Amino acid sequence: MNTVTVDLTPSYPVVIGAEIPIGEVLAAHVSPGPCVIVTDSNVGPLHLADACGSLESAGWEVLDNLQFIAGEESKSLKVYSELLGRVARTGLGRDGTIFALGGGVVGDLVGFVAASYMRGVRLVMLPTTLLSMVDSSVGGKVGLDLPEGKNLVGAFHQPEAVVADIARLETLPEREISNGLAELVKMGLLAGGEYFRDLDAISAARSGDSGPLVKLIEHAVRYKASVVERDEREGGLRSVLNYGHTIGHGLEAASGYRLSHGEAISLGMVCAAKIGAKHTGFDLMERQRELLLACGLPVTQTGFDAGAVLAAMSRDKKRAAEDGARMHRFVLLEEIGRPVWGVSVSEPEVIEALETLKGAG
Ligand SMILES: NC(=O)c1ccc[n+]([C@@H]2O[C@H](COP(=O)([O-])OP(=O)(O)OC[C@H]3O[C@@H](n4cnc5c(N)ncnc54)[C@H](O)[C@@H]3O)[C@@H](O)[C@H]2O)c1
Ligand SMILES: [Zn+2]
Structure with a gap:
């Protein structure tokens, strides 16, 4: 397991490895508390149970798991507003954390939910595509598309940590690896x-x-x-x-x-x-x-x-x-x-x- 520190204020770690116990490695960086995990309809059935179990065994209180339909079309104001409502109904407070489990679409959209819900709550990125591991989960750009163009709405919201587990890539189609x-x-x-x-x-x-x-x-x-x-x-x-x-x-x-x-x-x-x-x-x-x-x-x-x-x-x-x-x-x-x-x-x-x-x- 290797860690790269992104040296912004505050700095945050990107942990890279295979079969990473998420809860354990996060313990050094974010204290466990109430959280919501958000993922998409492809990643959820494959990786949610494992991520959720790992967090719960490290003392996180997972208030709910939310899923939205996979695909770029979901980076929309409509899905964004639905997610905000669903997060609010979990009762997540200002001290809560949102986990974005998925590729760049999940990271961008859920990152923007985390940036704006209650004027910003903690975000942890759990990237599951190679693109999101090497690119979109680092740098803090989050947001969504408008009918007028891609990525026209957004914010800068740096995560508390990024955990890139290459074991997740085993289920990723070859074209996505490329x-x-x-x-x-x-x-x-x-x-x-x-x-x-x-x-x-x-x-x-x-x-x-x-x-x-x-x-x-x-x-x-x-x-x-x-x-x-x-x-x-x-x-x-x-x-x-x-x-x-x-x-x-x-x-x-x-x-x-x-x-x-x-x-x-x-x-x-x-x-x-x-x-x-x-x-x-x-x-x-x-x-x-x-x-x-x-x-x-x-x-x-x-x-x-x-x-x-x-x-x-x-x-x-x-x-x-x-x-x-x-x-x-x-x-x-x-x-x-x-x-x-x-x-x-x-x-x-x-x-x-x-x-x-x-x-x-
Ligand atoms: N914020 C940034 O700095 C930044 C940088 C580059 C790209 N992006 C954004 O990232 C998005 C593209 O990200 P992407 O290529 O990860 O696409 P994606 O999130 O749509 O994922 C690609 C497909 O793979 C599926 N998938 C994800 N992980 C999987 C897994 N482990 N096993 C099986 N299926 C899996 C997804 O459901 C989806 O169908 C675009 O919206 C782009 O604008 C953002
Ligand atoms: Zn690109």
Whole structure:
């Protein structure tokens, strides 16, 4: 079992390991008391009994377990308001704790419930997807979607602790593992050093070797924590985490979300590397392709409409209130471990990079 400390005020631990006794490891960080566990309809039947039992045996008083229907559609005002009502009816007070057991959807939505119920109660994240272990449960961003766009409502609410138990990943579909690996590779490229070298162990980690998997999750959490510590409220540096996301989001939206987020950002990273080679002279294409393929992610794509991708990118951009009609802001790599951000890239360059996806590039 490994622990990474996220050094914000107050600081909090991210505990990573296999078969973690949640109640026991939390004892050093949060005192047991009244709590509510919230999960989704996929995770509940698989992991709730175990989590609940572990907390109760460590002295927690579980007032109730709440479940909502799994899926991004539940990150809505409707499900949010239903959950607030259900939490209120458990009688949870200001001194209570809410446990978010699930993937990024549970973490974001339930985190926002914890941030706003009684002006904020304690939150503990129990991530059950690889993506939520390496990304969404660290950094304190919580919130929900509006019909007008994703993640338009939210808050910053740091958890008391995060417990990432890789045993939970045994029930996670392969495609979801690849989703998490996309973010894990992205951060390894941004971080460089030992983290980048350890990406060689991706195949071993994918085939269920727990040592390399724990190590890679630890690297990712450490890296994300270091970025968030330096830029908690997204003033600048935190935007490096958008590597691969500028075109990736465009592809994801233009596919009508048939591409998963991880698949889309894998393709987005291929495009960013192509653009980066031109802007910075650093050619990372081949190394990055090998890594993405090892994750089971796509590096080529046909049958998309470049115009629709650009249109989706422009909608994103409008939200970021950037000017320069035909320019897009990119995170590029000058070298492994040396990202630059806010680089202006023109639409013809974006189209040229998208073309790369259609061939071997
Ligand atoms: N807050 C942040 O900083 C941040 C960062 C990145 C992503 N996000 C958000 O995270 C969300 C995506 O998270 P995600 O990829 O974890 O998706 P998710 O929570 O929807 O989980 C993916 C699927 O796997 C199921 N599942 C979860 N754990 C399981 C398990 N152990 N076994 C079997 N099935 C399981 C879920 O029910 C769901 O069907 C998006 O809403 C995104 O906006 C937030
Ligand atoms: Zn992402």
